[in-house]
Amino acid sequence: MSTKLKKVAIGLSVAGLLTLVACQSMEQGTGQKASATLDSRSGSKATGEVTFTWQGSNVLVNGKFAGLKPNSEQGFHVHEKGDCSAPDATSAGGHFNPDTKAHGMPNSGMNHAGDMPNIKSDANGNATYTATMHGFAVNTGPTGVVGRSVVVHRDPDDYKSQPAGNSGPRIACGLIK
Incomplete structure (x- = not known):
């Protein structure tokens, strides 16, 4: 292959890669929104409202909560199942973890x-x-949160303990839709 043809092939490869990256970024968030209303679980009085807004490769999460322990921190997670039917919200399954990370x-x-x-x-x-x-x-895709649940825990997440950060019982749960 001549040098000129190699340069053309490399140029086409780079152009193809840039087109692919541009297409991927177009498939990222375009303002799609989802929300959840959280109801009390595990005998708590905790409630809340949460919104998820897709912004490019990020998601803005906003929430308002009431009935929490005063002056404290509570763990907060998206859980794998969209089921808050159990009195202790264990029906929501574990933390949402599509990439099987710790x-x-x-x-x-x-x-x-x-x-x-x-x-x-x-x-x-x-x-x-x-x-x-x-x-x-x-969205509802493999990395999407729509159709899953969002959970507030009684205790703060320590971000170390496996598999869930030692954040205690689930005190509020809501379906993301």
């Missing part, structure tokens, strides 16, 4: 897709929440 610090790349930062409540047991996450999508 539990860990959110957005570290070494964590479950469903691992999110802890919720921090005020003196009245209320909390507002905002986090920018990556590792999941706002």
Whole structure:
């Protein structure tokens, strides 16, 4: 193959790769939204509302919570099943983990897709929440959260203990739709 043909082939390969990357980014989030209303579980009074908004390769998570333990932190995760029917929310299954990674610090790349930062409540047991996450999508695909559940735990996630961060009982659960 001549040098000129090799340069053309490399140029076409690079152009093909750039086209593929552009197509992948177009398939990323375009503002799709999902939400969940969380109801109390495990005898708690915890409730909440959460929204997920897809923004490019990230998802903006916003929430408002009430009935939490005052001045404390609670673990907060997307769980694999969209089922909050059990009184203790165990019907939601484990943390959403499509890449079969260990539990860990959110957005570290070494964590479950469903691992999110802890919720921090005020003196009245209320909390507002905002986090920018990556590792999941706002759709029903293999990395999508739609049709799964979101869970608040009684205790803070330590981001180390396996498989779920030692965050205690599930005190609120909601279906993401």
